Amino acid sequence: MHRAVMPRIGTAQAWRDAARQFLAAGIPPEAILWGDTSTAPDLFGDTGAVQAGGQVSVPRSFISMASTVVWHTDRERFARLYAFLWRLKGTPHLMTDRGDAELSRLRTMEKNVHRCQHKMKAFVRFREIGDPEAPRRSFAAWFEPTYHTIEPTSDFFVRRFSDMDWRILTPEVSVVFENGTLSFREGQEKPALPEDASEQLWITYFQNIFNPARLMVKAMQSEMPKKYWKNMPEAAFIPQMIADAPARARAMAEAAPSLPPARMAQVQAQLAAHQSAWEGPSGALAGEIVACTRCPLHCNATQAVPGEGPMDADLMIVGEQPGDQEDLSGRPFVGPAGQLFDQIAGQAGLDRGQAFVTNAVKHFKFTPRGKRRLHQRPNASEIQHCRWWLDAEITQVRPKLILGMGATAAEGLTGRRDAILSRRGKVEETPSRTPVLLTLHPSYLLRLPDPQAKADATAQFRDDLKAAVQMLA
Amino acid sequence: MAKQTVDQKLAILSDAAKYDASCASSGSTKRDSRDGKGLGSNEGSGICHAYAPDGRCISLLKILMTNFCIYDCSYCINRASSNVARARFSVDEVVKLTIEFYRRNYIEGLFLSSGVIRSPDATMSDMVQIARKLRHEENFRGYIHLKTIPDAAPELIAEAGLLADRLSINVELPTDASVQQYAPEKKPDQIRKAMADFRLRKEVSKDKSHTGKRPPRFAPAGQSTQMIIGADGSNDAAILGQSTRLYSSYKLKRVYYSAFSPIPDSSSKLPLIRPPLQREHRLYQADWLLRFYDFQLDEITSVTADGNLDLEVDPKLAWALVHRAVFPLDVNRATREMLLRVPGFGVKTVNRILSTRRHRALRYEDLIRMGASMKKARSFITAGGWSPGGLTDSIDLRARFAPPPEQLTLF
Numbered sequence: 001m002h003r004a005v006m007p008r009i010g011t012a013q014a015w016r017d018a019a020r021q022f023l024a025a026g027i028p029p030e031a032i033l034w035g036d037t038s039t040a041p042d043l044f045g046d047t048g049a050v051q052a053g054g055q056v057s058v059p060r061s062f063i064s065m066a067s068t069v070v071w072h073t074d075r076e077r078f079a080r081l082y083a084f085l086w087r088l089k090g091t092p093h094l095m096t097d098r099g100d101a102e103l104s105r106l107r108t109m110e111k112n113v114h115r116c117q118h119k120m121k122a123f124v125r126f127r128e129i130g131d132p133e134a135p136r137r138s139f140a141a142w143f144e145p146t147y148h149t150i151e152p153t154s155d156f157f158v159r160r161f162s163d164m165d166w167r168i169l170t171p172e173v174s175v176v177f178e179n180g181t182l183s184f185r186e187g188q189e190k191p192a193l194p195e196d197a198s199e200q201l202w203i204t205y206f207q208n209i210f211n212p213a214r215l216m217v218k219a220m221q222s223e224m225p226k227k228y229w230k231n232m233p234e235a236a237f238i239p240q241m242i243a244d245a246p247a248r249a250r251a252m253a254e255a256a257p258s259l260p261p262a263r264m265a266q267v268q269a270q271l272a273a274h275q276s277a278w279e280g281p282s283g284a285l286a287g288e289i290v291a292c293t294r295c296p297l298h299c300n301a302t303q304a305v306p307g308e309g310p311m312d313a314d315l316m317i318v319g320e321q322p323g324d325q326e327d328l329s330g331r332p333f334v335g336p337a338g339q340l341f342d343q344i345a346g347q348a349g350l351d352r353g354q355a356f357v358t359n360a361v362k363h364f365k366f367t368p369r370g371k372r373r374l375h376q377r378p379n380a381s382e383i384q385h386c387r388w389w390l391d392a393e394i395t396q397v398r399p400k401l402i403l404g405m406g407a408t409a410a411e412g413l414t415g416r417r418d419a420i421l422s423r424r425g426k427v428e429e430t431p432s433r434t435p436v437l438l439t440l441h442p443s444y445l446l447r448l449p450d451p452q453a454k455a456d457a458t459a460q461f462r463d464d465l466k467a468a469v470q471m472l473a
Numbered sequence: 474m475a476k477q478t479v480d481q482k483l484a485i486l487s488d489a490a491k492y493d494a495s496c497a498s499s500g501s502t503k504r505d506s507r508d509g510k511g512l513g514s515n516e517g518s519g520i521c522h523a524y525a526p527d528g529r530c531i532s533l534l535k536i537l538m539t540n541f542c543i544y545d546c547s548y549c550i551n552r553a554s555s556n557v558a559r560a561r562f563s564v565d566e567v568v569k570l571t572i573e574f575y576r577r578n579y580i581e582g583l584f585l586s587s588g589v590i591r592s593p594d595a596t597m598s599d600m601v602q603i604a605r606k607l608r609h610e611e612n613f614r615g616y617i618h619l620k621t622i623p624d625a626a627p628e629l630i631a632e633a634g635l636l637a638d639r640l641s642i643n644v645e646l647p648t649d650a651s652v653q654q655y656a657p658e659k660k661p662d663q664i665r666k667a668m669a670d671f672r673l674r675k676e677v678s679k680d681k682s683h684t685g686k687r688p689p690r691f692a693p694a695g696q697s698t699q700m701i702i703g704a705d706g707s708n709d710a711a712i713l714g715q716s717t718r719l720y721s722s723y724k725l726k727r728v729y730y731s732a733f734s735p736i737p738d739s740s741s742k743l744p745l746i747r748p749p750l751q752r753e754h755r756l757y758q759a760d761w762l763l764r765f766y767d768f769q770l771d772e773i774t775s776v777t778a779d780g781n782l783d784l785e786v787d788p789k790l791a792w793a794l795v796h797r798a799v800f801p802l803d804v805n806r807a808t809r810e811m812l813l814r815v816p817g818f819g820v821k822t823v824n825r826i827l828s829t830r831r832h833r834a835l836r837y838e839d840l841i842r843m844g845a846s847m848k849k850a851r852s853f854i855t856a857g858g859w860s861p862g863g864l865t866d867s868i869d870l871r872a873r874f875a876p877p878p879e880q881l882t883l884f
Contacts, residue, residue, distance in 0.1 A: 093832055098825035099839025122522050126577045139576065159505035160514040163612075164576065180509055198573045204480050205574075208487040209535060210525040213734045214750055219528025223521065234523060242526050252735045253747075260554030267543050267553045291662075299649055300718050302669040303662060327722070328669040368721035370767075 003033045006078060009151065009173060009184045011036070012067045019066075019082055023056045029086050034078035061095045062088060065110050071148040072109045080106060116147045121156050123228045124168055127196040136179070138165040142190050142231055150175055151184060158182055199233045206234040212245035213252060285392055289362055290330075295385040297363035297378070302327045307358025307393050314472050315355040316399035318390070320408040320441055324373050327364035332357050337443040341405075344442070344458065348465035356397045360412030361386045375443075383412050394434060402434055403468050406441025414438075425464055427471075437471065439464035477560055483570070485560040489540040489551050490586055492736070493643075494699055494729040496521075498532045498581035498616040501638040501694040511612030513575060513582070515638070519616075520581055533584040533618060534574050538562055538600055542588030546645070546656035547740040548704045548733060551588045555738050561590075567603050572611055582616030582638075583607070589622060597625035597633070604636040616694075623659070623667045630667070634674060639694040639726070642667050644719070647712045651705035655742065668723040671696050675724075695726035702756065703733040703748025710770075710780035713759055717770050720763075730756040755782040762789055765820060766813045785875040790816040793853055794871050800853040801865050805834050817850030849874065 130138030167176040172187040229235035286306040305322040325335035366373040407420040448454040499519035521530035539561035540551040607613040617637040649661040678691035716728040732753040762768040783791040825843040836857035
């Protein structure tokens with residue numbers, strides 16, 4: 001029979017070393033007695049070294065689990081871990097079998113320790129014990145953890161509070177961090193820590209952030225169990241807060257609405273002055289488009305996207321509607337379709353900077369799908385409503401030629417809803433007799449799956465752009 | 474008036490901040506102060522340092538810089554026409570409070586909001602100054618959440634995003650019409666534009682330059698918003714519709730739902746009937762189903778006739794009760810997508826089922842050990858040693874989960 005006694009400080013490493021030796025030497029679980037410093041020494045045990053064996057390899061997920069479970073208070077924890085490790089030798093996939101009774105039990109213990117660690121991070125309350133003006137300030141806390149969580153959790157406090165000295169005192173093991181060095185000591189009795197003025201401010205905060213109109217005591221207690229209350233300064237006030245809550249909530253509900261204070265008139269005058277500064281100059285087309293609420297599309301889109309470019313351009317380019325990127329940035333043709341357009345226009349010798357670029361519909365129409373927005377084609381009524389703006393832009397710019405891209409633009413410009421593929425490359429007219437050269441929409445090119453069809457359509461699109469350049473030459 | 478002490482100001486300005494639901498401190502970059510040159514760390518997951526008796530977590534020092542406000546939003550305790558006591562913190566007072574609370578391990582950081590004073594720019598610039606002082610003078614590496622003011626200057630928002638972990642703007646109410654009615658000075662289109670601008674800035678900050686250098690991260694914990702539930706007449710379908718649009722358009726990390734709560738000194742414009750807190754809870758559950766369980770909006774909201782969620786049973790169970798034809802599912806064969814639709818199975822349970830059934834067939838007891846809530850799930854699944862028999866199609870299945878009917882009171 002072998003005996004392995006785990007120390008209170010450094011337990012994780014000690015268990016790991018011992019388990020590795022036993023496993024390498026092929027010693028089965030039933031031949032080992034595990035204990036910690038609280039276990040009575042066993043007469044039949046043998047603490048001597050075991051014969052060194054060969055290499056052992058253990059799944060990483062087990063090591064991570066074991067280095068948490070060792071901090072549990074269950075007397076059997078070391079033995080349970082080793083027994084499971086023994087089984088794991090032949091069946092490494094056992095770690096992924098969450099239905100296995102023994103693994104499930106170890107995972108539950110792991111979860112308990114993690115929760116205890118988490119609560120320690122949350123509920124330790126420091127008090128200042130040194131001079132607040134000193135270059136390195138000094139704090140101390142008294143805490144009573146449920147499991148042996150001081151050692152594995154201390155690194156959290158090092159990461160967080162390295163520019164000050166601190167100590168967390170507990171009945172079992174205390175941790176001291178001084179001048180950048182961490183050390184563990186024996187536990188101690190609860191000390192008397194000096195009063196701390198910030199504690200009163202914290203209590204004030206705790207009492208006032210509480211909303212008496214929505215009392216949910218159970219929800220509070222499941223996350224902040226009563227066993228922690230005695231070491232939390234604010235918890236002493238909880239019973240009174242609960243007792244007063246119903247009366248406070250009733251008083252709020254019963255209080256009659258009051259008259260506004262005298263300064264209200266002054267505030268409103270200030271507000272009116274402030275607001276007028278935010279309105280754009282009246283009459284500007286772009287400003288009016290942005291404020292458009294003619295159809296319901298404005299409810300869901302971020303903003304309307306007015307056209308942009310020289311107001312005396314010879315060429316006007318009309319697309320379908322803003323996309324995801326245009327909707328966010330408020331500028332037309334900046335998304336993927338706009339980039340493809342720029343690329344092909346470059347090949348065709350068309351300078352976009354010389355043209356007035358806009359869309360037939362000014363708001364982005366989409367349906368949310370998960371975390372993305374899927375583009376939706378505007379319907380006839382939406383195109384009709386937005387035609388008002390498109391006509392206004394045409395009247396202002398007075399282009400010699402309009403390049404209409406895609407079916408929506410064709411419909412907005414000519415009023416006809418016929419298929420675009422049979423109309424592309426031909427010149428039609430707007431009701432106000434401006435010539436309209438129809439072509440495909442660049443996003444159509446982006447969506448074509450077949451590379452050959454894509455190349456053909458791109459060539460057609462390029463030809464149409466070249467035709468537009470020639471017509472203006 | 475006598476000069477207020479910090480304690481009095483803290484009482485007024487934390488009381489004024491409690492109607493903001495968010496107190497999250499998670500999802501930011503990992504950082505620490507192991508080098509001894511700063512204070513604070515961020516671990517990725519948040520920590521709730523205390524819980525108030527209203528069941529809400531206290532993770533951050535959640536305060537207003539001031540509760541003076543030139544706006545008159547009728548649902549808000551700090552509206553211009555309210556007679557509530559007013560106070561204002563100086564920049565140094567907020568910085569000192571944050572640092573002293575943090576050193577005593579009371580908080581994870583600061584959530585700073587403010588009423589609008591003088592002008593949106595002036596207010597925002599004071600808030601940015603607080604964040605700048607915390608980061609650059611105190612070397613504070615904890616969490617900072619700033620509530621931005623929609624019409625503040627873009628440079629201020631840009632700087633706020635570099636200093637803070639999270640920025641937020643409240644959309645306040647689910648529809649544009651109700652914002653116009655209850656918060657006449659707020660402009661829904663301006664709020665959306667501010668959110669769009671945030672998403673663009675964040676996307677730009679992800680692009681590496683040609684030398685491979687990364688620009689400083691912009692608000693690494695993303696943006697969030699809050700909607701007040703029950704102050705206007707919107708049904709749950711409208712509310713969830715608004716939040717799916719916000720999630721998809723602006724990549725929000727969270728939409729918070731806050732059941733309208735009676736406030737001291739209320740405005741006569743509001744219906745003072747308090748909505749059930751359960752409604753808020755159901756909305757959060759539905760929100761989770763939409764984001765993590767692949768449910769579509771109309772699947773959740775089409776279950777009831779009036780577009781409101783069922784208050785008695787959770788939305789997933791409500792969906793399953795209406796779609797019993799697809800159940801019972803065999804846990805040993807069903808796809809991941811379908812397993813996620815079983816009431817009582819969470820994402821973790823489903824992952825455990827999938828990893829275990831690669832090696833062996835699952836039995837009923839296995840599911841209990843995997844953390845499934847079998848009280849709900851058992852009517853909808855078959856497993857080794859378990860078949861629900863007629864349970865799935867029984868008429869009283871809903872009654873097994875819903876609370877017992879209550880006798881209406883006559884008085």
